[in-house]
Amino acid sequence: MRDVSLWRSLLGVEKTVIERVEFDEDAELLVAHVRPTKRQRDRCGVCGRRSPGYDPGGRRRWRALDLGTVCAVLEADAPRVACREHGVVVASVPWARHDAGHTYAFDETVAWLATQSSKSTVTQLMRIAWRTVGSIITRVWADVEATHDRLAGLRRIPSLSS
Ligand SMILES: [Zn+2]
Incomplete structure (x- = not known):
């Protein structure tokens, strides 16, 4: 194609x-x-x-x-x-994401919109139920937390003192 x-x-x-x-x-x-x-x-x-x-x-x-x-x-x-x-x-x-019914791009857009606009804007614009918004935010947040943990792990690496 x-x-x-x-x-x-x-x-x-x-x-x-x-x-x-x-x-x-x-x-x-x-x-x-x-x-x-x-x-x-x-x-x-x-x-x-x-x-x-x-x-x-x-x-x-x-x-x-x-x-x-x-x-x-x-x-x-x-x-x-x-x-x-x-x-x-x-x-x-x-x-x-694993077990997700929406693409990463869709998830990220919904998660961002949910922080920027009203419940009805998100659900009408994205044509999804509010419950779906909730599960999308949950899985996006789980990813954010996983990233944060990895960074926290980095900080625990002892610094090289001269
Ligand atoms: Zn495995």
């Missing part, structure tokens, strides 16, 4: 192969068929470790940011892998 990098930008995804994009006129829905790039495949959804395949799973959709007024989703296989530590889990995807 041509203009792949344009589609990647529009859909806000990285490390993702865009196989094709179609427009479902009845549903007014843009469906981008995607898959992780080779390096991103066969990784545990929890820890990201490369793991042997378990089964092909099924097709799944993730809500992406709207393109103008048109709703957009990514559609991809969601195979399962057998992680040494986490057992059989859905493989990680480079465009969304």
Whole structure:
């Protein structure tokens, strides 16, 4: 497909192969068929470790940011892998958090909007329920905390005194 990098930008995804994009006129829905790039495949959804395949799973959709007024989703296989530590889990995807139904770009936009605008603005603009806003904020915040912990760990490294 041509203009792949344009589609990647529009859909806000990285490390993702865009196989094709179609427009479902009845549903007014843009469906981008995607898959992780080779390096991103066969990784545990929890820890990201490369793991042997378990089964092909099924097709799944993730809500992406709207393109103008048109709703957009990514559609991809969601195979399962057998992680040494986490057992059989859905493989990680480079465009969304584990177990999330929305892309990173969607999550981040909702989390930011929730701090900047009213409840009705977020839910109407993003076309999601308030409950969904809550779970998105929870998972974005969990990531922020994980990052903070890593930085805190860095500070605990003894400084080199001369
Ligand atoms: Zn794992």
